[in-house]
Each structure stands twice: as structure tokens, then as C-alpha cells.
Amino acid sequence: MKNEAKPRVYDILAKAFAQEDVRTCFALLGDANMNWAARLSEQGCRMVYVRHEHCALAAAMAYARKNWDVGVATVTCGPGVTQLITALPAAVRARLPLVVFAGEAPLKSGWYNQEIDQAPLITATGAAYHGLHMPERMPVAVRDAFLQARRERRPVVIGIPFDLQARPWDGPTDLPRPSHELLPRPSPIPPHPDDVASAAQLVAGAERIVVLAGLGAVEARAGAACRALAARTGGLLSTTLPARGLFHDDPFCVGISGSYTPEAGLEYLAQADLVIAVGCSLAYHAGGGGQLWPKAKMLQIDIDPVAVSQGQEVARHHLRADARLGVEALTAALPARGGGKSGSWRTDAMAARIRDSKPDSHVFEIEPGLLDPRHVVEALEKTLPHDWEMVNSGGHCSWFFAQMPSRPQEKFLTIREFGAIGNGISFAMGVAAARPDRTVVLFDGDGSLMMHVQELETIKRHRLNILIVVINDGAYGSELHKLRSEGMPEDGSVFGYCDFAGIARGFGLQGMTFKNLDDLPKRVAEFAASGGAAVWDFHVSAKVVSPTIRRAHPQPAREKSAER
Secondary structure (H helix, E strand, C coil): CCCCCCCEHHHHHHHHHHHCCCCEEEECCCCCCHHHHHHHHHCCCEEEECCCHHHHHHHHHHHHHHHCCCEEEEECCCHHHHCCCCHHHHHHHCCCCEEEEEEECCCCCCCCCCCCCHHHHHHHCCCEEEECCCHHHHHHHHHHHHHHHHHHCCEEEEEEEHHHHCCECCCCCCCCCCHHHHCCCCCCCCCCHHHHHHHHHHHHCCCCEEEEECHHHHHCCCHHHHHHHHHHHCCEEEECCCCCCCCCCCCCEEEECCCCCCHHHHHHHHHCCEEEEECCCCCHHHCCCCCCCCCCEEEEEECCCCCEECCEECCCEEEECCHHHHHHHHHHHCCCCCCCCCCCCCCHHHHHHHHHCCCCCECCCCCCCCECHHHHHHHHHHHCCCCCEEEECCCCCHHHHCCCCCCCHHHEECCCCCCCCCCHHHHHHHHHHHCCCCCEEEEEEHHHHHHCCCHHHHHHHCCCCEEEEEEECCECHHHHHHHHHCCCCCHHHECCCCCHHHHHHHCCCEEEEECCCCCHHHHHHHHHHHCCCEEEEEEECCCCCCHHHHHHCCCCHHHCCCEC
């Protein structure tokens, strides 16, 4: 560290971040943030230096979700900031608290080649932007950025001209109190007795009830309460995709509700006459518009219940309350012997069907030398240790990876709110940084991984313990199957089977190609013993179409297959 008689502004800014208990920062350096980042590192913050700015922010997103706290990233001004624009909307829609330290062009320059008006770009994504141009107020503004990120649960980007950062510090040496000491600690909101009574009457009139839990239920620790409500009413359990695994060991959980619902779940959801949505946003892809339960009424239990979500009417009945307190109050208000008119919907045969049926039984002809992605996931489900952290990326392959019902929610992460692929490797790095004592398994597609394959070098350099499982169909699967369904040329969606194992070895990682599953248990055991990082490339058939695509885009007659 260079000895100076007086600290610089970036010294004080680094201390302001350190005081916010920032222990990990995902960074890509440039002129407008490198001095600050160097000082933050000297404050004891772990710096994860990535190869692309998008990956810095996406990794911070996963870190924030995993720790239920603020994630921090830093990029330089201009092109560093523009690279954030895909990740920011996803973070906004996922309600993830983030603070991004971004530089700004120097104020003293009449012209600067990386200058751009950053604020409109950031605010267009739904994130907040604050340009800090008064050095004496910057420590308070940093504290306020953390307060805003925590209170509003969205990203806050602060831009500071790097010539101001380099000035000698002339302000007070005492820093303001950190945000975590000022943020209100609101108690859980209990339900109103009249609302409980109304909800209990609705439940008592239903015969086939599904209790659907989302991330709000996870955050409120309402899992046990939801199980008790389903048991009291003789009903079933389900979750949204982000809450997948909350009821992983319950025999009456039908799995994910929405685009990734397994076959048995689709059957039972269609029979429901009441869905009790607990801590759910009721998004379209979670069945919020009633696509999956056309005969059911909807009761939403949430601190901010809604009638319309994403352009659809989703719930006419509401119980405003903390997820756990609301469910517990409703359960206590129900008759002791069960809430349904004719008793329990549950049967032993139903539990057996949920347990034994395959998520998708459609038959496809698999070419020699290629694998069925459903078989790959089934084999991984049986062999991967249950204490490993699972990260699911986006794209066509994500339907298959979602079908791992034995995995608990706390070991699973996905962020899908903006529908972009290419995030998986960044999410895995964020989880690895949040859980450094765990093995992380990333499930990704070939197209998604290729978008940011350079981060394999980051994984190697930072010694992150990540196993990357690639479902490689040699194409952008979603686009391929949609083009096929419309009889359109598919050239722009097909790229061939690249050698991911060779690419991994080129970055200094382990790499392996799988064209059969015979030695998978042995390979898992070897990796568990050795640790480190690896890419496992599973070559799968592009003829296998996920149920989500099949429902929305029926395949032409030549692709149809018999049912098992």
C-alpha cells in the first residue's frame, strides 16, 4: 500500500463499504473503480475478479439470494456499466438487494471516450442510480444506497467520477452508522380475524385443495405450517420453481407448479377446486392465470396480495398476513377432522403414483451414441450427494434439471425472472462464494455455457469447487424445437457438439465427455474425493422435446411418438 499523508476519497469509500459488512465483492476493474477495489481488498473483503461485467453482477445476484443479504459488485464507467443491462432487470424482478460501485467519467475532462449518460440506462431496467459528485457526502450516500437496496429489495448503482475518487479526503474521518444498524426490524404481520374466518369458510367448502408455496413462504419459514395445513385439509402440496424442494420429503407433494410441472402434478392440479398460494407472486409461468387449475378458486396468503399479476386475474380471495402466521391462523380456524366436505383427497395410491411415476413418459427415438436428457438427470439424481449445492440455469435443458425431487430447497438456486440464458456459470460462482465449504453443481446447456465460457478461468484462478454438468444437444434447444414446430429452417439454432471437455482442460480444469451413463457413479465418487472444478459434457439427443415446449408448440407429425 502506498503511504500517503492524507487519505484519498477512494480510501474513505472503501471503508464505508467495509463498514457495511461487505465480505465478498465481484469485480472487473477499469480506470474508474480499480483504486477503490484495491483499497476494499485491503479492508479484508474477498474480491472475486471475473472476466466479464455481466458475470460480476449475476454472481452477486446469486450471492444475495443465497445469503438473503445485499450482494456487491463493481464495474468501471461507460462500457463496464452497459454490460450490466441484461442482468439488472432480472435482479429487479427477482427483488434482489444489490449495491454496484460504478465509476463515472472524470468531471475535469471536456471529452472522455468512455463517457455516457449512465443514469437513464440503469433506471430503464428498474434499478436505482445515484451519481455522487459531492465528496463530503459520499460516505452517507453509500450508507443510504445499502439502506435503499435492503428496504426496496432492488439493485442500487452508484456512479462516482474517478477524478473525484482520487482527490485528497477533506471531510470528517468518522463514518456514519452502517445501514444494518438503522434498518427497521418489522415484526411479522398477523392476519385480521375477520379475514381468517372468511378464508376458513372458503377452505371448508372445498374438496380438493392444493397448498402452493413460493419464496415468500421460504423466507417466512412457513414450510412446516404449509405441511400442517395440507394435512388438515387432506390436500396436496406444490411449490413455485424458486421454492422447489421445500416439501421434497413429503409424499403428497406433486412437485413444481407451472411450466415445469411433472405429469402426475398436471393431473392432480387440474382436479383441484381450491389453490392456497402462500408467499407466491402468482406469475404467469407458475400457473398464476389458472392455466393448470381451471376448476379451482384461488386464495392468496401474502403480505402484499394481488388480484391481477402480469396481465391476468390471479386471485379473488386474499388473506393479508405473514406467510407463516397466516397459514397457522387459517389451520387453527379449520375443523379438527379436516377441511374438505368429504374428508381427505389423499390416498395411498396417490402417494405411490407421485413417488413412482416419471416426470415425463413421452417416448422418443434416441440416436446411437447420444443420451436421453431425462435419463441423464435421473442418473444424476441417484448419484450426486445430497449435501451438494444445486444451481439450475435457463433454457430448454432447465426443464429436465428441475426434475430432481429429492433435493431440499436450501440446496437449490435458480433465478429466471428475465428469461435470459448465459447466467448459469455466474450463478454458480456466486453460490460457491457464499458456500465456500460446499461443492456446487451447475446444470447448464451448451448454448448458455458458451456465452460466458471464459469464466472457467475465473473458477480455476479462485479455486472454486464447481462441477458443471452440460446437457449438450448441439443447439439452442428452445429455438430449435419452436422452429421445427412451425416447419421453419433450423440452421440458426444448430451449432454442433463442441468439445467442452477439451475446453475445460484448456483452462486447467478437469473435463469429461459422457456418451453413456455406465460409469457415472464411479466418476461422482472420484470427483467427491478430489474436489476442484470440472466440466462434464453429456451429449444428448436433440429429438427430446420438453413437455413445456410440446404443450406450447406442438411438433409436426414426423416428430410425434407413441406414449409409453
